[in-house]
Amino acid sequence: MSQPDMQPGGPARGDRGEAPRRDLAGRPFPLGDWGEPAERLDELYRWVEAGALRTAQWYLVDRLWKRRAARALRIGTALGVIAGAVLPLLEVTGVRDGTSRWGYLSLLLGAACLACDRYFGLTSGWIRNVATAQAVQRKLLGLQFDWASECVREVLGPAEGTASEATERCLGVLRRFTEDVAELVRAETADWMVEFGSGPAPLVMQSTGAAPGRGVEGHPSGRVPLPPGARPNMPRQRPPEAPR
Template identity: 70%
Template sequence: MGQGEPGDLTGRAFPLGDWGRPAERLDELYRWVERGALETAAWYLADRTGKRRGARVLRGGAAAGAVAGAALPLLDMTGVVGGVAPWGYLALLLGVACVAADRYFGVTSGWMRDVATAQAVQRRLQVLQFDWASESVREVLGPAEGTAGEAAERCLLVLRRFSEDVTELVRAETADWMVEFRTGSAPLGIQAGGVAGGRAAEGAVVPGRLGVPPGGTRPNMPRQRPPEAR
């Protein structure tokens, strides 16, 4: 993801309200969390547009350069067209330059990360919507066990887990971007499956470089040998 976009490092203020009406308060929190996830997915989908166009141009240039670099010297050798061999070598060089630029600037890999992250956030949002509907049905039908306070606590736990999952998605994408920025290559550590189970929340959900697909490739710390017994 690029730097300098508005809201890159700004969080969303947690909505404050009166808990005298817990049902309305929980609904407000749900809408706040849902809106943040939608903004996150929308940011990634918007960010992918320019990268997709750039990737297509660079990959098309690489393909055209490879074809011209192979065809023009062959035409020159067979005598069909004379004096075009140097142009073939130049086209081949331009094709290699397109591949190098795509890899160095991470255009294609960035586009793929944006798409994967947006899809993972959308899938996780669908899970939240069904979980929230399930809790709402339980509340309407009447809880079989527990108090109203315990029901509210379950709802808050659902919202908190969802926020942590989205934060982990954005964090993992950011980690991949940082590794790629340092190395100039594309780790592509994003998995399309989403977080689903485990969560490791760090920070708040932020639109822009909004805090991050799970399973992202991260630099591994070297293991240390345990001290030997004396």
């Protein structure tokens, strides 16, 4: 971006009367005249920061009902197991007759509560939501420190490079942060799909973002990694010739 009045992808769409681009949450992408790059960068930073805060808030809100339901089912499991162990003892010791069948029913209800928790993924779901929200918050904290460092460098005067290079560094910081947050969300979604029996095979292609027959960017071999336990097909080699 050598020209300060040029915007990535061409001139501002608002100048041409076209609708602004929006993200999945419906927030318009900040567009404007890049003749004032400092203002545009500040708008873009606030847009990225607001998106990260909204993502973390969504996971924190989504965990509330899952945590309450999971705790209720866990309490039901514990009560069912305790009642299933105590009621038969009452009949064995002669304290009260006919309690064994109620003990079996309690064990059945406890097992049903545990099965519902496992089937609907409530405990694992709210724990996964907490972990993802904390990871997004850690990334956001790192972004804030990196952005403060770039701002201090700009105020004190760039030690190296030009203003356009400083703008490109700021855009690189924002882009890496956005990609990191998107990767966290993708990984959480992949774990959720695996938990509900989607199978690991389609997730390999989804996680790497490669199409069949194409290499994987960032992988050392440039290929899609093989699943655990699979053996690669080695090319046949000619046997060494005998020395003459």
